[in-house]
Amino acid sequence: METIELFERFGLAIAIGAVVGVERHWRERDEEAGQRTAGLRTFTLSGMLGGLAAFIDPAPSSPGLVLTGMFVVFSAVFALFQYREAVVSGNHSVTSVVAAMSTFALGALAVSGSQTLAAAGGVTLAAVLASRGVLHGFMRTLTWTELRSAIIFLAMAFVILPIIPVEPVGPFGGISPAGTWKLVVLLAGVSFIGYAAVKAFGPTQGELLAGAVGGLISSTGVSITNARLSRSLPTMPTLLAGALAANAVSCAKVAVLAALLAPQMAARIGPALAVTAAVMALAATVLARRQTTEHAAISPRNPFEIGAVVKMAVLLVVIAFLARAATAWLGQAGLIAVSVLSGLADVDAVTVTVTGMIGQIGTEFACIALGAAVISNTVAKSAYAFAFGTAAFGTRFAAVGALALLAGIAVFQITPAVLPLVGLTVADVAE
Template sequence: MEDFEIFQRMGLAIAIGAAVGVERHWREKDEDDGSRTAGIRTFTLIGMLGGATGLIEHSITPPGGFSGIIIIGFLITLTFVFTLFQLREAIAEQNYSVTSVVAAMLTFAFAVVAVLGDMTVASAGGVTLVAVLAGRDFLHAAMRKLRWTELRSAVILLALTFVILPIVPSEPIGPFGGISPSRILTMVIALAAISFCGYAAVRILGSATGEIVGGAVGGLISSTATTVSNARRSLTEDLARPLAAGAISAGGVSMLRTMFLVAMLARPLTMLLLPVLVGGAATMLGYAYLIARRSAAEHPELSVKNPFDLVEVVKMALLLVGVGFLVRVASQFFGDGGLLIASALSGLADVDAATVTVTGMLSTLSPQTASLAIGLAVLSNTVAKAVYASALGTVRFGVHVWIASLLAIAVAGMCWMLVQLGEL
């Protein structure tokens, strides 16, 4: 380790301690000097101690590895001394928090990592530590507002994602490409995550704005899934207009996402599709904003009751996966010669698949044919979502989605004609 690197690593160790010390000192800034166990000076020194410990360990350890004895010894000593002083302060103030003790141990640990390990990991850990400490009031307020249904839903979502999904087979089962069990579960997780994000947005921002934000997030994942999810919710919750705004905004974001994919994968198609997709997206987002504003004026206190119903989520996932399977079956019968028909069928469930497929065939297709195939996928997807909205949701929900979809199709069609005529 060269001298410059030593100073750089020690500087990071001290900076980590100082950053934590600023937060701890600010938390007790009104206290008299000497009345707090640790402030900016103490935590800065803890960071320096961690860095010095790392240097000692590095200097006395032979090449090939670290024994860790020096680090463990200093950490135990620091923890014992710091806990002793923190205990005296806690007795005097009747305070039962152990946060400062753990913060001191982590500051020491990250300082050691800064000297002996990856500086990026050490700095990221230090910033995260400060963020958690500084977010105490927000986290405590969030916990006071947390409901059992929200906690249960979060646990289910985490279990599906990190416990069950890794052990579910990913190989497709059945003919025509089959159906992958992991794809079904992934769709379940996506639907549940969309519902949970929408629920959280409504709790934080209110029913009108929250549904638009939740829908926009859902549009980045799957606008079709968001529409189906919101349609089902509209049957049990008095949120037809806000839920429709969320589904419509998801459709608008989906068009923008398709435009982004085209720009990344097939730049020659950008100028042909940019006015069409942006025009359609702007129409849907504008309509969503208008009905959301009206909803906020009429129903200022609306809120959802449950982040997601797992049984309904599974049903919706099976529906979407089943539609995708039927589309693949139909596409195989049409063959490569029916690219436009296949793209339109693919759009019934997923626009991304058609977009990626068509852009990958650009070397054998004219830009007009390729852009038309993607446009048909977007068109069929927009119509399919309106059909899903009518079939699975309330009448009011379906009407709003249909109006927004037809307006977007009309605007996109006009833009397409102008592009073909060379006016745009």
């Protein structure tokens, strides 16, 4: 190891200790001299000591022996002094001990291992230590529902997914169980963002926020719920704003999912979906400002409930099978029919299915099929608004939905002419 590199590595080890030491010292900055077990100087020296231990350790006869011995002695001495401080102050936290051990280890890693990993570890350690208030507040508000949801998500991603077969199963090209499950995890993860947002901001922040958050999970559900409430609550403008916000977010989510699953679709249908969402969002904002009265919004369901997860998996499989079968039997018309019928209830599953078939049907027709599903979904919600809500609610919802769809269709039609202005062509997008 060259001298310059050695100085760099020791400098990193010292810097890691200093960063952690600043955070630890700041927390006890009001303590008098001699009343603090470890602060800036001690942690800085801890990082340097770890680096020294790693530097003098590499002996061919006993690799790791010196480093291990110094780590054990250092940890024992530090824990002893921390114990004596805890007895006097009555503070029984072991955080500083673990932080000191981590600083020593990261200092050793900086000298003898990956500098990038050591630097990242040091920053992460300091960030975790500095986030004490935030993390404690989070734990105080965490409910069993959120904790269970996190466990279910981890099980879905890291326990179930690895054991699911990857090879396609069934006729018409088959459906990959592992691929389907990945999409279930993706959709549930996006939906859980909305659930967490309601938890963070609370349901009393107004229908605009609650509707936007609900749109990540079920814009149809928000539309029906708000339509029903419009018959019994005098807050029709805000209820309508919430329903429109949910549908705006739903359109935006379709655009994001399409871009993630089939990036070549983003430039073709993305602008149209963005304009459709923007029209609905603008109308929702205007309506929300017309009335300040709020009611306790209904929190959206947990997207990681077992029933919801199973329902989403079954829906993806059924629609994927129907789309492939309809395409094989009836050609493009069959896929359009499936998209329209599926869009009456849900547009996420259609998005996943169409993007998965893009290699078979092409970018242009995939965008058309996805657009048909969005149109069908919006029209269906307008019908639900009339069926479950007041006449005023249904009329205004349908009017805004129609205006948004017309704007989106217009943008979709002119996009091929606009793409060359930014150096792209339809053929480029399809590649």
